[in-house]
Amino acid sequence: MKAVVMEARGGPEVLRYGDFPTPEPGPMEVRVRIKAAALNHLDIWVRKGVANPRLALPHIPGADASGVVEAVGPGVVGLTVGDEVVINPGLSCGRCERCLAGEDNLCPHYEILGEHRHGTYAQYVVVPAANVAPKPKGLSFEEAAALPLTFLTAWQMVVDKLGVRPGDDVLVMAAGSGVSVAAIQIAKLFGGRVIATAGSEEKLRRAKELGADEVVNYAHPDWYKEVRRLTGGKGADKVVDHTGALYFEGVIKATANGGKIAIAGASSGYEGTLPFAHVFFRQLSILGSTMASKSRLFPILRLVEEGKLRPVVGQILPLEQAAEGHRLLEERRVFGKVVLRVD
Structure with a gap:
């Protein structure tokens, strides 16, 4: 072959x-x-x-x-x-x-x-x-x-790990990636208000077309402040992240007190800075995530066939x-x- x-x-x-x-x-x-x-x-x-x-x-x-x-x-x-x-x-x-x-x-x-x-x-x-x-x-x-891989990964992050539900502000990092394209759609399907980030205006435009409610350009140094502004100062309740070291401190600062962060990769580097005071004082949960159970592919494919995911x-x-x-x-x-x- x-x-x-x-x-x-x-x-x-x-x-x-x-x-x-x-x-x-x-x-x-x-x-x-x-x-x-x-x-x-x-x-x-x-x-x-x-x-x-x-x-x-x-x-x-x-x-x-x-x-x-x-x-x-x-x-x-x-x-x-x-x-x-x-x-x-x-x-x-x-x-x-x-x-x-x-x-x-x-x-x-x-x-x-x-x-x-x-x-x-x-x-x-x-x-x-x-x-x-x-x-x-x-x-x-x-x-x-x-x-398969990206929708399975996003499903476990959004549904199984973060438990997104109506009313949640959901931050999806790197909106143009395969995982995030899936996560935006799944988070919307489960009632979340999606704030998507990307490094170009074109990708932000595409994220809005896909269903993101708000968009933020994370090429700006204080991008996390815009996330907090869009959430009335609270921050995101749930975060889908695979961007790695370069953005991790900003992700922490963009997350609401008691918020959850699901991490499925580290595309910008594996060794980031973790401000521990933010984690324990604001009671954040950081959840590792790899793929999903094989069974999760079946509801994904049904929803695709119904036109609810694409x-x-x-x-x-x-x-x-x-x-x-x-x-x-x-x-x-x-x-x-x-x-x-x-x-």
């Missing part, structure tokens, strides 16, 4: 388009003929060696994809060749206490496709049958590929231009998802 393979750690130039062995499905697995694969910041961290630095090379990156079931392994039921599916990138043992409690993203053997095993920048991928779900009707393969695709490139896709993502030149079309 054709695939984009990471042969070393480094810049986008380490991604090579070429031939790679086609995988075969084993028991309880399916092989999917990929039609589209979406990029995530996780792919950049894998490429640079920040995520899973001991990963064996060469390696195929990519967590998200949509496509068609092309082969089924022994024991698979309920799936047939030709089914159009989206791939859930969270992999777990399926047998431990966490998995059986519906907390599979806390499984001690938890993995993410493209980070721990070969991913989706390819014509084919093999995954457990439990990791595919029906593609929503009416979506293109490119739109469907843009859903993926946002900012750029489509052919598979062989994956390196250019990484550049677009790193330089933050796209609002929404960068998607690779696979022929």
